[in-house]
Amino acid sequence: MSAASPAPASRTGPGRGGLPKGVRKLLRSPHFVVGAILSLAIVGVAILAPWLAPKDPYFQDYANVLKPVGTPGFPLGTDQFGRDMLSRLIHGARISVAVGAASVGLGMLVGVSMGVVAGYFRRLDRPVMMVVDVLIAFPGILLAIAIVAALGTGLVNVVFAVALFSVPTFARITRASVLNARDEEYVSAARALGARDPRIIVRAILPNVISPIVIYASLRLATSILTAATLSFLGLGAQPPTAEWGAMISDARTYLYSARSLSIIPGVGIFVTVLAFNLIGDGLRDVLDPRSR
Numbered sequence: 249m250s251a252a253s254p255a256p257a258s259r260t261g262p263g264r265g266g267l268p269k270g271v272r273k274l275l276r277s278p279h280f281v282v283g284a285i286l287s288l289a290i291v292g293v294a295i296l297a298p299w300l301a302p303k304d305p306y307f308q309d310y311a312n313v314l315k316p317v318g319t320p321g322f323p324l325g326t327d328q329f330g331r332d333m334l335s336r337l338i339h340g341a342r343i344s345v346a347v348g349a350a351s352v353g354l355g356m357l358v359g360v361s362m363g364v365v366a367g368y369f370r371r372l373d374r375p376v377m378m379v380v381d382v383l384i385a386f387p388g389i390l391l392a393i394a395i396v397a398a399l400g401t402g403l404v405n406v407v408f409a410v411a412l413f414s415v416p417t418f419a420r421i422t423r424a425s426v427l428n429a430r431d432e433e434y435v436s437a438a439r440a441l442g443a444r445d446p447r448i449i450v451r452a453i454l455p456n457v458i459s460p461i462v463i464y465a466s467l468r469l470a471t472s473i474l475t476a477a478t479l480s481f482l483g484l485g486a487q488p489p490t491a492e493w494g495a496m497i498s499d500a501r502t503y504l505y506s507a508r509s510l511s512i513i514p515g516v517g518i519f520v521t522v523l524a525f526n527l528i529g530d531g532l533r534d535v536l537d538p539r540s541r
Contacts, residue, residue: 286520293341298346307331347406351471369445435453470521
C-alpha cells in the first residue's frame with residue numbers, strides 16, 4: 249500500500265491555525281493586544297455615541313447642577329450647567345476620534361505625496377524638501393496655534409492645523425524609504441518592461457515602503473488627538489457648548505477645588521485614548537520594523 253499523500257496546504261495562509269506569521273506575532277504582543285482592545289472600544293463608543301449616551305449631552309438641567317460622581321441618574325455627575333458628564337464624555341470620544349483620524353489622514357495624504365515626489369524624481373527633491381524643512385523648523389504646537397489663529401477657531405480649522413503639523417515627518421519618512429527602494433531590482437525590472445512612473449510608484453514602490461508610514465500614522469493618531477485637545481483647551485478648537493474633551497477641561501478650570509471630577513473625567517478619556525493608539529503603534533513597530541527584530 250502506497251504511503252499516504254501529504255495533506256493539502258491550508259488556504260488561509262501559513263502558520264498554526266491558518267494565521268499569517270505577522271498576525272500571530274501581533275497577537276503575541278501584549279502592547280498591541282491591549283491597545284487594540286482599548287482602541288476598538290473607544291471607536292465603538294464614538295460610532296454608537298447617539299445610542300449609548302443616556303441623556304442629551306447639551307441639555308441643561310439647572311435642578312441638578314454640579315452633582316458628584318455616583319449620583320442616581322448621573323453616574324459621572326453633572327457639570328456647572330447640569331449637563332450629564334457621562335453623555336458628554338461619550339460624545340467627546342466621537343469628536344476626538346474624528347478629528348484625530350481626519351487630521352492624520354489628510355497629513356498622510358499630503359506628506360506621503362510630497363515624500364514620493366522628492367524621493368523618486370531627483371530634480372524635484374531639493375525644492376520639495378526645502379518646503380518640508382521650513383515646516384519642520386517651527387515647533388509643532390506653535391505652528392498649529394498660528395494656523396488656527398490665522399484661519400479662525402473651529403474643529404475644521406483644527407483638522408487643517410494638526411494635519412499640516414503632521415506633513416513634514418510623513419514626507420521625510422516616505423522620501424527616505426523611496427530613496428532606498430528606487431534603485432532596487434524590482435523597480436529596474438518594471439522600468440525595463442516599459443512601466444510608466446505613476447505605475448511604478450503605485451504598484452512597485454508604495455507597497456514596499458508602506459510599513460514605516462503605517463507605524464508613524466498609528467503613533468501620530470495619538471499625538472493628533474492630544475494636540476486637538478490642547479487647541480480646544482486654549483480656546484482655539486471646539487467652542488462651547490461642544491462636548492469635546494479639551495474644551496471640557498478648559499471649562500472645568502474654575503471648579504478644580506469644588507468639583508475636580510469635571511476635569512478628571514475628560515482627562516482620563518484623553519489619557520486612555522492616547523495610550524491605546526500608542527500601544528498599537530508599538531505593537532506594529534515590533535512586527536513591521538526590521539530593526540526591532
